[in-house]
Amino acid sequence: MSPRTEPSGTAPTTLSRQVPEKVGLDGLEERWDATWETDGTYRFDADAPAESIYSIDTPPPTVSGSLHVGHVFSYTHTDVVARYRRMRGAEVFYPMGWDDNGLPTERRVQNYYGVRCDPTLPYVPGFVPPHEGTDGKAVKPADQVPVSRPNFIELCERLSAQDEQQFESLWRYLGLSVDWSRTYQTIGDSARAVAQQAFLRNLARGEAYQQLAPGLWDVTFQTAVAQAELEARDYPGHFYKVAFHGEGGPVHIETTRPELLPACVALIAHPDDERYQPLFGTTVRSPLFDVEIPVLAHPAAEPDKGAGIAMCCTFGDLTDVQWWRELRLPNRTVVGRDGRLERTTPEWLTGDGAAVYAELAGKTTFSAREAVVAALRTAGDLDGEPTPTMRKANFYEKGDKPLEIVSSRQWYIRNGGRDEDLRAALLARAEELEFHPGFMRVRYENWVGGLNGDWLISRQRFFGVPFPVWYALDAAGEPLYDTPLVPTEEQLPVDPSSDVPEGYAADQRGVPGGFVGDSDIMDTWATSSLTPQIACGWRDDPALFTKTFPMSLRPQGQDIIRTWLFSTVVRSHLEHGSLPWSHAGISGWILDPDRKKMSKSKGNVVTPMGLLTEHGSDAVRYWAASAKLGTDAAFEVGQMKIGRRLAIKVLNASKFALSFGAPDAPVSLDPATVTVPLDRAMLAGLAEVVDQATAALESYDHTRALEVTETFFWTFCDDYLELVKDRAYGGLRRGKSELARSSEPIDGVDERSEEHAADINPAGAESARTALALALDVMLRLFAPVLPFATEEVWSWWREGSVHRQPWPDAAPLRAAAGDAPPGIVVSAGAALAALRKVKSEAKLSMRTEVSSVRLTIPTDAAEGVRAALADVRAAGRVTGDLDLVTGDVPAPVADDAVLVTS
RNA sequence: GGGCGAUUGGCUCAGUGGUAGAGCGCCUCGUUCACACCGAGGAGGUCACUGGUUCGAACCCAGUAUCGCCCACCA
Numbered sequence: 001m002s003p004r005t006e007p008s009g010t011a012p013t014t015l016s017r018q019v020p021e022k023v024g025l026d027g028l029e030e031r032w033d034a035t036w037e038t039d040g041t042y043r044f045d046a047d048a049p050a051e052s053i054y055s056i057d058t059p060p061p062t063v064s065g066s067l068h069v070g071h072v073f074s075y076t077h078t079d080v081v082a083r084y085r086r087m088r089g090a091e092v093f094y095p096m097g098w099d100d101n102g103l104p105t106e107r108r109v110q111n112y113y114g115v116r117c118d119p120t121l122p123y124v125p126g127f128v129p130p131h132e133g134t135d136g137k138a139v140k141p142a143d144q145v146p147v148s149r150p151n152f153i154e155l156c157e158r159l160s161a162q163d164e165q166q167f168e169s170l171w172r173y174l175g176l177s178v179d180w181s182r183t184y185q186t187i188g189d190s191a192r193a194v195a196q197q198a199f200l201r202n203l204a205r206g207e208a209y210q211q212l213a214p215g216l217w218d219v220t221f222q223t224a225v226a227q228a229e230l231e232a233r234d235y236p237g238h239f240y241k242v243a244f245h246g247e248g249g250p251v252h253i254e255t256t257r258p259e260l261l262p263a264c265v266a267l268i269a270h271p272d273d274e275r276y277q278p279l280f281g282t283t284v285r286s287p288l289f290d291v292e293i294p295v296l297a298h299p300a301a302e303p304d305k306g307a308g309i310a311m312c313c314t315f316g317d318l319t320d321v322q323w324w325r326e327l328r329l330p331n332r333t334v335v336g337r338d339g340r341l342e343r344t345t346p347e348w349l350t351g352d353g354a355a356v357y358a359e360l361a362g363k364t365t366f367s368a369r370e371a372v373v374a375a376l377r378t379a380g381d382l383d384g385e386p387t388p389t390m391r392k393a394n395f396y397e398k399g400d401k402p403l404e405i406v407s408s409r410q411w412y413i414r415n416g417g418r419d420e421d422l423r424a425a426l427l428a429r430a431e432e433l434e435f436h437p438g439f440m441r442v443r444y445e446n447w448v449g450g451l452n453g454d455w456l457i458s459r460q461r462f463f464g465v466p467f468p469v470w471y472a473l474d475a476a477g478e479p480l481y482d483t484p485l486v487p488t489e490e491q492l493p494v495d496p497s498s499d500v501p502e503g504y505a506a507d508q509r510g511v512p513g514g515f516v517g518d519s520d521i522m523d524t525w526a527t528s529s530l531t532p533q534i535a536c537g538w539r540d541d542p543a544l545f546t547k548t549f550p551m552s553l554r555p556q557g558q559d560i561i562r563t564w565l566f567s568t569v570v571r572s573h574l575e576h577g578s579l580p581w582s583h584a585g586i587s588g589w590i591l592d593p594d595r596k597k598m599s600k601s602k603g604n605v606v607t608p609m610g611l612l613t614e615h616g617s618d619a620v621r622y623w624a625a626s627a628k629l630g631t632d633a634a635f636e637v638g639q640m641k642i643g644r645r646l647a648i649k650v651l652n653a654s655k656f657a658l659s660f661g662a663p664d665a666p667v668s669l670d671p672a673t674v675t676v677p678l679d680r681a682m683l684a685g686l687a688e689v690v691d692q693a694t695a696a697l698e699s700y701d702h703t704r705a706l707e708v709t710e711t712f713f714w715t716f717c718d719d720y721l722e723l724v725k726d727r728a729y730g731g732l733r734r735g736k737s738e739l740a741r742s743s744e745p746i747d748g749v750d751e752r753s754e755e756h757a758a759d760i761n762p763a764g765a766e767s768a769r770t771a772l773a774l775a776l777d778v779m780l781r782l783f784a785p786v787l788p789f790a791t792e793e794v795w796s797w798w799r800e801g802s803v804h805r806q807p808w809p810d811a812a813p814l815r816a817a818a819g820d821a822p823p824g825i826v827v828s829a830g831a832a833l834a835a836l837r838k839v840k841s842e843a844k845l846s847m848r849t850e851v852s853s854v855r856l857t858i859p860t861d862a863a864e865g866v867r868a869a870l871a872d873v874r875a876a877g878r879v880t881g882d883l884d885l886v887t888g889d890v891p892a893p894v895a896d897d898a899v900l901v902t903s
Numbered sequence: 904g905g906g907c908g909a910u911u912g913g914c915u916c917a918g919u920g921g922u923a924g925a926g927c928g929c930c931u932c933g934u935u936c937a938c939a940c941c942g943a944g945g946a947g948g949u950c951a952c953u954g955g956u957u958c959g960a961a962c963c964c965a966g967u968a969u970c971g972c973c974c975a976c977c978a
Contacts, residue, residue, distance in 0.1 A: 023937085023938090024940090025940085232974085232975075299976090300976050300977090301976085302976070305976090318976090319976060322976080322977090392975085437908095439907065439908075440907085442906070442907060443906085443907070443972095443973065443974090445906095446905090446906060446907085446973080446974065446978080447973085447974080449977085449978080450974070450975080450977060450978070451977090452977065558907095558972075558973085559972080559973080561973090562973080562974085588908095588972095589971085589972075591971080626915090626916080627916090630908085631908085631909090632908085632909085632971070632972080633915090633916095634914090634915060634916090636914085636915055636916095636927095638914075638915070638926085638927055638928085639915065639916090639926085639927085641927080641940080642926060642927070644940065645938095645940060645941095647940095648938070648940055649937095649938070649940095649941095651937090651938085652937045652938040652941095653937065653938075654937090655937055655938085656937035656938080657937085659937070703916095703917085704917090707917070707925085710926095711925080717937090717938090718942085718943090721937085725937090834943085834944090837942095837943055837944070838943080838944060838945095840932090840933085840943075840944085841931085841932065841933080841943050841944035841945085842931095842932090842944070842945090843932095844931075844932050844933080844944095845932080845933075846932090846933050846934065846943095847933065847934080847942070847943060848933090848934080849933095
């Protein structure tokens with residue numbers, strides 16, 4: 001464990017000289033970041049015992065994108081947890097990852113360097129990209145220079161490294177207490193090896209498999225798309241009423257995709273639909289193509305949708321896939337991977353049908369649709385005019401054309417989508433996981449309950465983790481997909497496009513009897529789902545892995561529960577038979593002032609660095625920490641200003657609290673010197689705050705902890721500090737005239753004099769000074785997780801070490817110091833002071849106006865408290881003459897009959 | 904269509920059974936011997952709506968409306 005300084009003990013500390021004359025927030029970020037780095041304040045100690053470790057599965061931000069306010073928001077939440085746990089005595093394992101994997105990086109490299117990947121090209125050593133930087137403008141696809149895959153990947157890595165630097169500086173400026181010596185990349189060798197090893201083990205256990213099956217396909221990106229990456233969008237189209245030819249007359253169906261008519265394999269209606277019951281089991285013939293089509297019953301058909309009978313094509317939508325699978329229909333796919341109709345006429349079309357198809361071959365679905373509609377109209381098989389409709393179509397979340405469903409060979413990992421037992425097991429895992437807030441669990445359960453297939457993990461792209469498999473080629477040069485060749489785990493990571501499988505020579509690549517590498521890469525989530533294994537050193541550092549896994553906390557956004565959170569649970573369940581972490585902290589969204597989700601496209605994204613430099617990191621952190629987990633928060637500069645004000649107040653109040661006594665006198669932290677009831681009562685209140693803040697943070701409620709601390713702090717400044725400052729000065733600084741008559745007796749102090757009590761009772765002054773120091777010591781630690789810079793600054797004025805390595809405050813010593821002092825004294829005395837202030841405020845006079853006589857009526861139950869602190873109340877209220885204290889039936893203290901001395 | 908969340912003073916939000924809270928903003932005043940990135944005081948709300956439970960409801964129950972997010976023959 002790292003060395004810690006002692007908890008607030010009795011050792012005096014002499015640093016009042018080091019309190020700066022003028023305090024401020026500017027420059028604290030750079031200064032303390034540098035110090036923390038030098039001192040290794042947040043360095044993880046790998047020798048710490050396993051039970052002391054708190055490990056955080058930090059979300060690796062996508063470095064090809066830009067950080068926005070939402071990142072600052074949620075990463076602050078995590079940092080508050082990390083700092084709290086560290087102060088609670090945990091050794092916090094808090095690494096940072098960089099997600100530089102996948103399509104976003106590819107795209108950014110294309111735009112930034114003006115290149116595109118052409119896997120057929122050879123590697124060019126020392127390649128210089130034609131362009132560098134975006135200047136706010138991307139290089140158009142037509143102007144992009146084709147480069148080899150290795151060159152392309154080099155550029156991806158180069159740009160990622162640059163981006164990571166920028167990200168790290170921002171995070172450091174924000175004050176994330178990450179151990180920066182432990183960063184990982186999702187595309188680094190280590191992460192690649194982890195992803196490949198996990199995949200190979202899934203493969204060996206039968207959890208990963210390859211299948212030729214219809215799947216969602218993006219014709220623009222030319223890649224398969226997983227269920228989790230779908231986005232349903234409104235898409236305009238038309239309903240076409242088309243006549244099929246039956247023996248008893250035409251059967252009309254309505255379709256939005258008439259171009260799929262040649263792919264029609266059945267007409268389907270609901271089994272209970274009396275209109276179509278007579279047709280079940282019979283066949284009809286399709287218009288134009290004259291193919292014999294069975295009429296079938298299936299409960300998924302909706303009687304009130306369209307004509308109530310649907311044309312099932314291979315494949316128009318996911319329902320078609322379901323029918324095709326469940327009714328064991330033939331596959332008559334006509335749409336190819338490029339989004340165009342197959343160029344060769346399908347075998348099931350003959351005669352006139354083949355002739356019609358010849359007109360469609362090679363056309364996009366859009367032009368094919370027009371052609372088919374025109375032909376239907378000519379043939380008289382189009383009933384009425386098409387009616388416009390807005391339908392929901394599936395899109396790849398990054399694409400702009402509706403997805404097609406095509407058959408392709410893809411890799412899958414079992415995730416319970418086709419297996420009830422596994423699904424139940426994964427739902428049971430969610431029961432074990434503590435979600436913060438708890439209702440987020442429902443999102444997981446809904447998603448898992450609604451899965452309709454296994455997890456598609458293969459992508460037909462270039463930059464990513466390749467599948468570590470090769471296929472032997474038979475004598476005809478056809479790959480033997482069922483028996484993939486795999487490397488050993490020691491060989492990982494491998495790139496099957498350049499590495500050669502065991503038992504083969506490089507020149508056998510692609511030749512009959514030789515081998516070929518799998519050309520796909522893994523879905524980005526296939527790697528991201530392994531962040532715990534990557535961060536904890538599953539492959540590279542088994543000792544670390546044993547200590548840190550399963551991890552303590554996964555912080556993340558609510559939008560990726562179905563992707564990142566779920567897929568991580570899947571991988572961990574399959575590989576380790578456990579949850580990957582025990583807690584999941586879900587942050588909400590940042591919304592615009594008009595309650596819309598903030599996004600780049602709306603042009604309202606504020607750059608985080610600008611925010612941090614303008615308001616200060618503590619201020620921005622305060623805004624973030626004021627929002628509960630799981631709750632959307634408004635982007636509100638006002639809240640940051642409040643945070644800034646708080647941070648400044650912490651500096652100023654601390655400076656003030658440390659300024660009493662002789663300049664070189666030690667600051668006492670000895671609780672025994674706190675003898676005055678008011679001071680003890682303040683400490684009793686603080687003890688309560690410590691308990692509440694601790695309980696709140698233990699249940700991942702940082703807003704509550706901040707709120708109680710902040711409320712106490714402001715009362716401390718406005719009331720307690722005002723009440724005791726004269727006494728704490730001990731007459732050393734002020735002229736005595738003002739104070740000469742603050743002569744009420746002070747409990748625990750036996751002298752009474754016409755002089756200020758503290759002048760002849762140093763114990764009263766000492767009590768206040770020590771109480772101030774003790775309270776400051778505790779409050780700094782309570783604020784430290786949210787305001788790391790201001791608290792560290794103050795700590796450095798008078799204490800040793802970093803506040804961030806201090807133990808979290810404990811209420812017990814405060815209670816011991818407080819003894820049996822009635823805790824209500826601070827409240828009662830504060831209310832009495834407020835009454836005196838009100839008199840002056842209403843008389844529109846300065847708060848420093850002297851009161852030569854006043855009657856103070858206080859609630860009966862406050863009497864004891866006010867009496868106990870009467871000298872301080874008099875001093876703070878500048879009551880220089882008679883103070884007639886009476887009790888009465890009033891809700892709060894009232895001052896009247898005041899005689900104010902105006903000068 | 905389903906799920907989840909939200910609806911409290913002009914704004915941002917606390918408050919889960921006992922006479923409505925905070926900060927910002929606003930109004931009035933003060934102040935530069937911790938803090939003008941300041942201080943004090945004040946005004947301002949029938950807690951979205953309708954029913955119900957209860958001695959008592961912002962809070963519990965049912966329904967409605969509006970907003971947000973997620974999902975969508977599976978719900």
